[in-house]
Amino acid sequence: MSEVLNAPLFADVPVAPFKAGPAGTHITIRGLTKYFAGWPLYENFDLNIPKSKIVSVFGPNGCGKSTLINMIAGLVPIDSGEILFDGKSLKDTKIGYVFQNYREAMFPWMRTIDNIAYPLKLEGRSKAEVDRRMAELVASFDVKFDLKRYPYELSGGQQQTASIMRALAPNPEVLFLDEPFSALDFEMTLFIREKLQEVFMQTGTTMLLVSHDLEEAVYLADQVLLLTKRPTKVAEILNYGDARPRTLETLSSVSFVDMKKLSLEIFQREVRR
Numbered sequence: 001m002s003e004v005l006n007a008p009l010f011a012d013v014p015v016a017p018f019k020a021g022p023a024g025t026h027i028t029i030r031g032l033t034k035y036f037a038g039w040p041l042y043e044n045f046d047l048n049i050p051k052s053k054i055v056s057v058f059g060p061n062g063c064g065k066s067t068l069i070n071m072i073a074g075l076v077p078i079d080s081g082e083i084l085f086d087g088k089s090l091k092d093t094k095i096g097y098v099f100q101n102y103r104e105a106m107f108p109w110m111r112t113i114d115n116i117a118y119p120l121k122l123e124g125r126s127k128a129e130v131d132r133r134m135a136e137l138v139a140s141f142d143v144k145f146d147l148k149r150y151p152y153e154l155s156g157g158q159q160q161t162a163s164i165m166r167a168l169a170p171n172p173e174v175l176f177l178d179e180p181f182s183a184l185d186f187e188m189t190l191f192i193r194e195k196l197q198e199v200f201m202q203t204g205t206t207m208l209l210v211s212h213d214l215e216e217a218v219y220l221a222d223q224v225l226l227l228t229k230r231p232t233k234v235a236e237i238l239n240y241g242d243a244r245p246r247t248l249e250t251l252s253s254v255s256f257v258d259m260k261k262l263s264l265e266i267f268q269r270e271v272r273r
Contacts, residue, residue, distance in 0.1 A: 018082055021048035026206045027072060027174065032081035034064075034071060040231040041067060045081070047225075047234065052204035056217035058263065059227030059235070060271050065210045066100075068232075069176045072208070073097055085174065093174065096167030100179040102160040106151035113147035116166045123170060137165045140202075141195055157188030164192065168199060177209045181216060193220060197245050214267070218260050219246055226266045229273060236266050 021028045027049035034042045041064045049055055057065045070076040072083055074090045075097075085093040096119075099105040106115045116137065120130045138147070143165075145158045154162070160180060167175060177196075181189040193216065200207060211217040218224055218240060226235040240259045242250055250256050 018084075020087075024050050026051035026086060028082075028084045028087075029072070030082050032071065032083070033079045034067065034076075035079055042071075043231045045233065049206070049208065050223065051086070051206055053222040054200060054207040054209060054220050055223045055225055056209045056211055056221035057225045057227065058211065058214060058217045058267065059232070060229045060267070063227045063229055063232045065227065066178050068227075069178060069208050069210055073176045094170055094172045096170070096172035096175045098160075098164050098167045098175070098177045098180045100182055102156065102163045102183065103151075105163050106159060106166075108150065108152055110150075111148050112151055112154065112162050115151060116147070116162055116169055119166060119170045133169060137169060140199065141165055157184050157191070160184060160188070161192060161195075164196070168205075171203070172205060175205050175207045177207060179210055179212060182212065189216075194245070196220065201244055214263055215251070215260060218256065218263055219250065224259070224263050226263060226270070228270045235270050238263060238266075 018028075018030055025048045027047075029045065029047040029049070032042050032045040032047075033040070057068060059065055067076055071078050073095055083090065106112070107118070110118070113134065117130050117134055120133060125133070137143075141161060141164075143161070145154060147162070151159050151162065160183070164180070181192065184192065196207070197220070199205065209217065209220060211220075221240050224236075224238040224240060226238065227233070228235045238259065240255075242253065242255050
C-alpha cells in the first residue's frame, strides 16, 4: 500500500501532443519521466538526438547518464514519455550496445567468433552472409588475436574489441556505448577510439557515448550533451566541428581546448548548484 501511495500519479498528468524534432533528428524523446524510490531522476525530459552524429553524454555524478541511454535502448523501463527513432518504435529499430563491463557482456560458453556472430544468427542470416560480415569486421579492426578462443582467454582490450565488433555486426542504426574505455589501459583506449572513428566515418552510424572522461567525450563528439544534477535536465548542448579523423594533434588545437574548457565550465557550474 505504501508503494502505491508514494508512486507518482502519472495518470493525472495531461499528455502533450508529440512534437517531432527538427530536420536531421534521429532520436526524439518527449516527456521522458523516470522515478527511483519515489524521487524523480528525469521528469518531462525532452531531447532531439541528431542523425549520423556522435553525441557524448556528460554530467555530474548520479545525474543518470547511463540510465538515459539505457532507457533509450530499452534496457531500463520508463515511467512515462515517448521515444521514437526516425518516427519508429524501438522494436522496429536495429541497435547495438557496448557495455562498460566487457567481462560480463560476452557469453563465456561461446567462442569469441561465435559471440561476435550471434546477432547475425539471431537475424537468420545464412552462413555465407555471416562469414562475409565477419571477414569485413576482422579486416576493419585489423584483428590479430585468435577469435576461436573463449572470451575469458583474451585480454581486457581484446574482449572489449570483440564486444564492439559484436555490436556493429548487424550494421545498427544506433550504437550505444556506456563508458566503453573505463576498464581499458591507455594503449587500448587509443586503439579502440580510433577504430570507432573509422567505423563512424565509413558508416555514419548514430552513436551515443557515455563517458566519465571529459577529454575523451569531447574528442569523439560532434555534440556534447551536458546534463544537470537530478531531476536531470539539459544544461547545454555544444556542437564541436573539428574535422575527422581526429588525431593526437587535435588535443592541442585551439578549437578542442576551447570546447573542453567551455564544457568544464558548464559542468562545474552544474555541480556547484
